[in-house]
Amino acid sequence: MxxxxxxxxxxxxxxxxxxxxxxxxxxxxxxxxxVVAVSEVSLDIFKGELFCLLGGSGSGKSTLxxxxxxxxxxxxxxxxxxxxxxxxxxxxxxxxxxxxQSYALFPHMTVWNNIAYGxxxxxxxxxxxxxxxxxxxxLVKLEGYERRKPNQLSGGQxxxxxxARALARRPKLLLLDEPLGALDKxxxxxxxFELVKIQxxxxxxxxxxxxxxxxxMSLATRIGVMNQGEIAMVGEPSEIYEFPNSRFVANFIGSAxxxxxxxxxxxxxxxxxxxxxxGADIYVDHGVxxxxxxxxxxxxxxxxxxxxxxxxxxxxxxxxDTNMTKGFVEDIAYLGDxxxxxxxxxxxxxxxxxxxxxxxxxxxxxxxxxxxxASWSGSSGSVLTS
Amino acid sequence: MxxxxxxxxxxxxxxxxxxxxxxxxxxxxxxxxxxxxxxGGFSTxxxxxLFADPQVLNAxxxxxxxxxxxxxxxxxxxxxxGVALTRFRRFRGKTLLAGLVSAPLxxxxxxxxxxxxxxxxxxxxxxxxPAGRSELTIVLAHxxxxxxxxxxxxxxxxADLDLSLEEAAQDLGATPARVFFDITLPIIAPALVSGWLxxxxxxxxxxxxxxxxxxxxxxxxxxxxxxxxxxxxxPDVNALASVIIGIxxxxxxxxxxxxxxxxxTARA
Numbered sequence: 001m002x003x004x005x006x007x008x009x010x011x012x013x014x015x016x017x018x019x020x021x022x023x024x025x026x027x028x029x030x031x032x033x034x035v036v037a038v039s040e041v042s043l044d045i046f047k048g049e050l051f052c053l054l055g056g057s058g059s060g061k062s063t064l065x066x067x068x069x070x071x072x073x074x075x076x077x078x079x080x081x082x083x084x085x086x087x088x089x090x091x092x093x094x095x096x097x098x099x100x101q102s103y104a105l106f107p108h109m110t111v112w113n114n115i116a117y118g119x120x121x122x123x124x125x126x127x128x129x130x131x132x133x134x135x136x137x138x139l140v141k142l143e144g145y146e147r148r149k150p151n152q153l154s155g156g157q158x159x160x161x162x163x164a165r166a167l168a169r170r171p172k173l174l175l176l177d178e179p180l181g182a183l184d185k186x187x188x189x190x191x192x193f194e195l196v197k198i199q200x201x202x203x204x205x206x207x208x209x210x211x212x213x214x215x216x217m218s219l220a221t222r223i224g225v226m227n228q229g230e231i232a233m234v235g236e237p238s239e240i241y242e243f244p245n246s247r248f249v250a251n252f253i254g255s256a257x258x259x260x261x262x263x264x265x266x267x268x269x270x271x272x273x274x275x276x277x278x279g280a281d282i283y284v285d286h287g288v289x290x291x292x293x294x295x296x297x298x299x300x301x302x303x304x305x306x307x308x309x310x311x312x313x314x315x316x317x318x319x320x321d322t323n324m325t326k327g328f329v330e331d332i333a334y335l336g337d338x339x340x341x342x343x344x345x346x347x348x349x350x351x352x353x354x355x356x357x358x359x360x361x362x363x364x365x366x367x368x369x370x371x372x373x374a375s376w377s378g379s380s381g382s383v384l385t386s
Numbered sequence: 387m388x389x390x391x392x393x394x395x396x397x398x399x400x401x402x403x404x405x406x407x408x409x410x411x412x413x414x415x416x417x418x419x420x421x422x423x424x425x426g427g428f429s430t431x432x433x434x435x436l437f438a439d440p441q442v443l444n445a446x447x448x449x450x451x452x453x454x455x456x457x458x459x460x461x462x463x464x465x466x467x468g469v470a471l472t473r474f475r476r477f478r479g480k481t482l483l484a485g486l487v488s489a490p491l492x493x494x495x496x497x498x499x500x501x502x503x504x505x506x507x508x509x510x511x512x513x514x515x516p517a518g519r520s521e522l523t524i525v526l527a528h529x530x531x532x533x534x535x536x537x538x539x540x541x542x543x544x545a546d547l548d549l550s551l552e553e554a555a556q557d558l559g560a561t562p563a564r565v566f567f568d569i570t571l572p573i574i575a576p577a578l579v580s581g582w583l584x585x586x587x588x589x590x591x592x593x594x595x596x597x598x599x600x601x602x603x604x605x606x607x608x609x610x611x612x613x614x615x616x617x618x619x620x621p622d623v624n625a626l627a628s629v630i631i632g633i634x635x636x637x638x639x640x641x642x643x644x645x646x647x648x649x650x651t652a653r654a
Contacts, residue, residue: 069553090556091553091556092558092559092560092561096557097557097558098553098554100553100554102548102550104550104553104554106551106554106555106569106573107551118558121560121564165554168558169558169559
């Protein structure tokens with residue numbers, strides 16, 4: 001997996017309330033006729049970040065990116081880049097460049113001319129343009145391809161030309177629309193690594209739009225999850241995965257077993273939830289902002305559940321007979337690195353459990369049609385109130 | 387796929403059907419005999435006679451001039467119209483404009499010619515321009531209807547053009563005008579070439595509209611040929627037609643060569 005850009009923990013600017021954001025998006029709304037594409041989005045993005053906007057199709061992520069680039073004007077709200085209000089500034093006057101999903105390479109120009117196009121528009125002297133293009137070709141490893149036309153390049157090479165062209169004018173902010181979307185899986189993983197390396201070397205702020213959560217998780221310093229034109233959650237990849245703030249985020253990122261429950265005990269240091277769906281009581285070892293009798297949801301990741309044949313012993317810090325339920329292994333999917341178990345609970349609900357295959361051909365592995373106990377610790381799940 | 391003998395036979399028949407009249411015309415232009423249908427030996431005398439006839443020569447030059455000028459005017463206007471119809475956001479009357487632009491394509495030439503004549507006469511009495519019927523009125527008439535053809539060709543090419551190419555150029559610092567000349571025009575150039583050639587041919591070919599809007603001393607080549615034919619077919623008309631075919635063929639060959647050479651041009 002790709003290495004994250006090196007922003008040391010103590011300099012993570014989004015954790016510093018006094019840090020000055022590089023890009024400020026304030027209550028931005030975009031309507032196309034009656035359709036609200038982006039709804040009151042506010043977002044701060046800091047210098048040197050690799051920020052991922054993650055969402056399904058129609059979530060408004062591309063519209064937000066196009067507003068940053070200047071191809072769309074917000075219906076309401078303001079966008080500020082490096083302290084400068086962008087209202088009414090046309091795309092060709094913004095200190096931003098964009099890498100398009102289709103790459104948008106000029107088909108009638110050579111690779112060299114494609115990369116040099118922005119530099120020529122800036123009226124740089126010829127020797128400077130030549131030096132800069134040579135430097136960029138080296139950066140994206142395309143030396144010797146200067147005279148080729150885009151239709152004489154492979155998909156991966158085109159992607160690199162598009163990247164070089166977008167970086168040519170040394171933008172302060174680079175927008176990337178599904179940068180790896182058109183590449184096959186193997187090439188995508190390599191390119192991910194390259195992209196992060198280039199970002200790190202140049203120190204440019206990247207905003208990447210993607211629908212691929214794995215890509216977002218491995219690239220981003222922070223992720224903004226978008227849903228129906230709104231930002232559902234902003235956070236570091238581990239926060240988004242381990243501490244989702246809503247049912248949408250828990251379901252959208254990775255997979256989760258989610259059940260409805262009702263609060264039976266609400267104490268500052270723990271919460272007890274009775275879930276008929278799960279056929280068990282859930283003990284959560286930290287306080288939650290909720291009230292007794294409130295109906296809420298509890299989600300747990302498949303890899304955080306243990307499967308055992310015998311009823312597990314009482315867990316430390318968890319009252320007896322909580323955080324466990326009995327089921328029947330109905331289906332097993334062997335994926336190589338891990339195994340996915342479909343466990344049918346007594347009430348007919350299914351629970352998804354994964355287990356890393358640490359042993360080769362484990363003879364003692366749980367098999368089809370076995371009755372098993374599923375258990376989890378007091379801190380494994382997430383309590384969701386929305 | 388295995389090809390039976392049927393396809394070559396059909397193809398041959400098709401080509402014979404298309405080109406036999408043209409070839410017989412060229413062959414008979416070298417006929418010695420004064421009778422068009424009787425072969426009397428090889429001769430180039432009709433060509434000599436043709437180039438000695440000032441009426442035909444002037445009409446030929448006039449037609450070429452009219453065709454070149456009106457094709458160029460139609461190209462500019464038609465391209466602008468095509469861009470307006472595909473690239474501008476919805477504006478008032480966009481649908482109406484789209485319909486109006488394609489109307490001349492289906493309008494009978496007689497109607498177009500008559501209405502233009504009436505317009506020119508009315509304009510002359512109102513503002514004194516264009517004064518009388520002349521080469522100018524033919525050019526105006528031809529530019530008008532050729533523009534529709536250019537618009538149709540340019541519009542369909544622009545509709546296929548990926549919008550993000552133009553956005554990318556803007557993003558790299560090009561003003562909208564620059565984008566048009568750097569990106570849009572070069573990419574739609576083939577459509578412009580074919581639009582111009584189409585207009586040129588249509589103008590060169592037009593008899594009906596030109597008959598309505600031309601004045602004394604401004605007879606186009608088709609008009610001269612038509613009036614000559616009325617007095618009986620003479621072999622020099624064959625020679626004239628052969629020359630025209632030669633010019634058109636040369637134009638097509640040049641256009642094809644230019645098109646084929648384009649992808650290999652060195653960096654600008």
